[in-house]
Amino acid sequence: MKYFLILLVTLVFVTGCTKKEFKTNWHNVKDGTSKRWNEGKEDFKESTKTYEKNEKKDDNKTSEAK
Numbered sequence: 001m002k003y004f005l006i007l008l009v010t011l012v013f014v015t016g017c018t019k020k021e022f023k024t025n026w027h028n029v030k031d032g033t034s035k036r037w038n039e040g041k042e043d044f045k046e047s048t049k050t051y052e053k054n055e056k057k058d059d060n061k062t063s064e065a066k
Contacts, residue, residue: 012022
């Protein structure tokens with residue numbers, strides 16, 4: 001664990017990011033991840049609705065064929 005922290009601190013100094021830049025980047029990553037997660041949830045909901053509609057159509061066709 002000690003070496004991992006040393007590695008992280010070294011990487012921060014090597015990249016030359018200031019504290020403000022790091023915070024900005026961190027918030028951009030969080031916002032982007034949150035946005036993609038929400039878009040993914042919406043896409044999943046929509047595809048589920050489409051699947052359910054298609055399933056109902058298939059059920060009607062099979063009951064008519066009987």
